[in-house]
Amino acid sequence: MIEIHNVQKSFNGNQVLKGITCTFETGKCNLLLGGSGTGKSVLLQCIVGLMQPDIGSITYDGSVFTNNKVQIRQEIRRKIGMLFQGSALFDSMTVYENTEFPLKMLTPEMTKEERRDRVEFCLKRVGLENAGNKMPAEISGGMKKRVGIARAIAPNCTYLFCDEPNSGLDPLTSLKIDELIHEITHEYNITTAIITHDMNSVVEIGDHIIFLHKGQKLWDGNKEEILNAQVPELKEFIFSSSLVRAAKKVDDESEGGLSAITDSTNSQSAGS
Amino acid sequence: MVKNFGEFLLFIQSMVTRTERLKTLWQRTLEESVIIGFDSIFIVAIVSAFIGAVTCVQISYNLVSPLIPKSTIGFMVREMTILELAPTITSIVLAGKVGSSIAGGLGTMRITEQVAALEVMGINSASYLVLPRIVAAILMFPLLVILAMMLSILGGYLAGTLTGAISAQEYIEGLRTDFIPYNITFALIKSVVFAFLVSAISSYKGYFTTGGALEVGAASTGAVNNSIIAILLADFVLAALLL
Ligand SMILES: Nc1ncnc2c1ncn2[C@@H]1O[C@H](COP(=O)(O)OP(=O)(O)O)[C@@H](O)[C@H]1O
Ligand SMILES: [Mg+2]
Numbered sequence: 001m002i003e004i005h006n007v008q009k010s011f012n013g014n015q016v017l018k019g020i021t022c023t024f025e026t027g028k029c030n031l032l033l034g035g036s037g038t039g040k041s042v043l044l045q046c047i048v049g050l051m052q053p054d055i056g057s058i059t060y061d062g063s064v065f066t067n068n069k070v071q072i073r074q075e076i077r078r079k080i081g082m083l084f085q086g087s088a089l090f091d092s093m094t095v096y097e098n099t100e101f102p103l104k105m106l107t108p109e110m111t112k113e114e115r116r117d118r119v120e121f122c123l124k125r126v127g128l129e130n131a132g133n134k135m136p137a138e139i140s141g142g143m144k145k146r147v148g149i150a151r152a153i154a155p156n157c158t159y160l161f162c163d164e165p166n167s168g169l170d171p172l173t174s175l176k177i178d179e180l181i182h183e184i185t186h187e188y189n190i191t192t193a194i195i196t197h198d199m200n201s202v203v204e205i206g207d208h209i210i211f212l213h214k215g216q217k218l219w220d221g222n223k224e225e226i227l228n229a230q231v232p233e234l235k236e237f238i239f240s241s242s243l244v245r246a247a248k249k250v251d252d253e254s255e256g257g258l259s260a261i262t263d264s265t266n267s268q269s270a271g272s
Numbered sequence: 273m274v275k276n277f278g279e280f281l282l283f284i285q286s287m288v289t290r291t292e293r294l295k296t297l298w299q300r301t302l303e304e305s306v307i308i309g310f311d312s313i314f315i316v317a318i319v320s321a322f323i324g325a326v327t328c329v330q331i332s333y334n335l336v337s338p339l340i341p342k343s344t345i346g347f348m349v350r351e352m353t354i355l356e357l358a359p360t361i362t363s364i365v366l367a368g369k370v371g372s373s374i375a376g377g378l379g380t381m382r383i384t385e386q387v388a389a390l391e392v393m394g395i396n397s398a399s400y401l402v403l404p405r406i407v408a409a410i411l412m413f414p415l416l417v418i419l420a421m422m423l424s425i426l427g428g429y430l431a432g433t434l435t436g437a438i439s440a441q442e443y444i445e446g447l448r449t450d451f452i453p454y455n456i457t458f459a460l461i462k463s464v465v466f467a468f469l470v471s472a473i474s475s476y477k478g479y480f481t482t483g484g485a486l487e488v489g490a491a492s493t494g495a496v497n498n499s500i501i502a503i504l505l506a507d508f509v510l511a512a513l514l515l
Contacts, residue, residue, distance in 0.1 A: 048392050070290070077394035088385035102393050108293065 001026050002159065002191055007046055007056030009039075016042050017053070018215040026061075027189040029182055029205045031196055034212035035237060040195045041085075043212070044161055047193070048080055049073060060159065078106055081152025083162040083181075087144035089136040089151070096132035099123060099150045106155050122150040126180060142173040146180070153184060160185065160192040166201065174198065178205050199244050202226060211237070227251065280476050283398065287406075291399040300404035301411075308370050308405070308471075309412030316416045317423055319365050323357050324349060324424030325431035332437035342438050346446020349428040351455075358420040359459045360507050363413065363466035367499035371474040374405055375495035378478030379488035387479070402475040406468060413467035414460045421459070462510055469502040 002024040009017040016039040024030040032040050045051040047058055049065065058065045060076050089098050099119045103110055110118070123129050126146040136144060145165055152160055162181060166174030182205040185192040194201070202209060206223035213233045221229065226238065227248055239245050291297065332345050378401060381387050390397040425447065432438040438446075474495035481491045 045388075050388055050391055074394050077392065080392055082389065082392045084385045084389060086384055088389040090386055090389075091380075091384075105292070105296070105393060105395055 003059040005057045007053045009053050020217050022210045024193045026191045028207035030193045031206045031209045038212045039215045079158040081157030081160045083148040085163040087148040091136050095134050095147050102155045122154045126150045145177050160190045162194045287398040287403045290396050301407045304404045304408035308408045320420035320424040321427035324427030328428035328432045342442040343446035345438050346443040347449045350447050353424040359417045359462040362417050362420040363503050367470045371470050371495045371499045372492040374474040375478035376492045379481035379491040382481045406471040409467040409471035413463045417463040466503050470499040473499050
């Protein structure tokens with residue numbers, strides 16, 4: 001479990017995060033939902049230590065991360081995997097080398113054979129067993145995200161962070177990536193935090209959803225509760241999509257309409 | 273300006289505190305050496321051979337007095353290329369080639385979050401990305417400068433003998449006149465200093481790129497401009513101090 005307590009961050013007097021307190025639960029997909037420019041990426045960067053929050057603390061399973069000793073921070077960092085918005089693959093390395101990289105750097109005690117097994121396992125897990133020799137420039141956006149996931153989980157991460165994992169992907173590929181992250185989270189009991197502004201992801205994989213608006217947390221709950229939330233900003237955000245409006249209408253007219261929709265998408269995707 | 277310089281010093285410091293394992297850094301240094309050194313041989317060879325040739329032809333054009341022996345041409349080509357042209361011009365050429373590629377490469381890594389990806393893994397990105405580039409430059413610049421010295425003297429020889437301005441024997445006699453070994457040492461010291469300046473300034477420019485593709489281009493240009501200015505300033509300071 002990751003606990004975030006009263007995190008504040010300003011840039012040149014412009015307060016981007018106005019005291020955010022929330023928790024990311026273990027073994028669940030925790031979604032950070034919110035419009036563009038609400039500070040989701042800044043919050044994530046504070047959580048993983050790419051930025052220092054001005055005030056506030058972040059605790060990983062009981063060990064404090066903010067302002068702690070370098071060794072302790074380093075130890076926590078080694079358990080963090082991150083999928084970046086643009087995948088951030090090292091473009092001078094092949095898919096295989098990208099996945100192997102964290103193992104080479106972080107676990108020097110692993111032999112070459114052990115590394116190869118682990119890389120092959122991870123690439124297979126994300127469905128890329130035949131793409132190991134390709135360069136990042138040669139593969140599609142969806143494949144890049146998969147490599148990003150493989151690289152993140154290669155060192156057996158305990159915490160997985162994804163910044164807009166389905167930005168720039170078509171709906172079907174988005175769904176596949178969402179499902180992959182969801183499956184991996186549950187398979188390995190990872191604490192996963194996903195930034196998104198996509199209602200499809202919410203309905204698909206939102207085990208725990210945190211709604212951010214202008215640097216503040218306005219709501220949190222699960223995907224069953226979100227459609228009936230009474231926060232005006234959240235309602236406006238959710239029902240900006242006519243698809244969701246329609247779903248909500250069906251839901252209101254016939255009891256359990258929405259769950260019927262979610263269930264059918266789930267069973268469809270599980271079948272494919 | 274002063275703020276930039278302070279940041280620059282902090283940047284250099286961050287690179288050498290909490291470094292990666294030596295084996296990793298050495299491997300990275302070898303990789304960078306190939307890019308900085310081997311890949312620059314062609315341009316350095318062309319430039320230095322022509323500079324030697326042009327120097328020889330122009331000196332012989334200016335030496336009209338029958339009182340001055342022709343071997344002076346060989347002597348002057350040697351002095352000019354070893355002391356100034358080989359180290360300085362080579363470094364300026366490398367500032368263009370190596371500086372822009374360092375700044376462009378690091379800038380691209382920064383804006384595509386590859387630097388952040390390293391940091392999240394707990395890797396000191398400055399040490400991993402920048403230190404090997406600086407060390408590789410410090411190793412490769414002197415070698416390229418030695419190559420440039422030899423090729424410019426050879427270029428002068430070919431130009432002088434082929435145009436008939438000077439005979440082979442006179443040229444070689446000139447090369448051997450009053451040779452001061454310290455001049456070579458001085459040129460190599462210069463090349464090490466220039467190597468550090470070019471690689472460190474370009475790395476700094478690239479590493480702290482913010483924004484998008486446009487800023488990466490600007491970082492490359494800035495890296496080359498600042499490197500060249502730094503080379504010329506250092507050239508003057510070193511000449512004043514060490515000669
Ligand atoms: N390094 C930075 N320096 C200054 N301002 C920043 C920086 N990073 C983000 N911001 C500002 O913080 C706000 C939130 O950005 P971000 O977290 O990227 O939004 P999003 O929720 O879309 O991910 C934006 O207005 C942005 O301009
Ligand atoms: Mg963002």
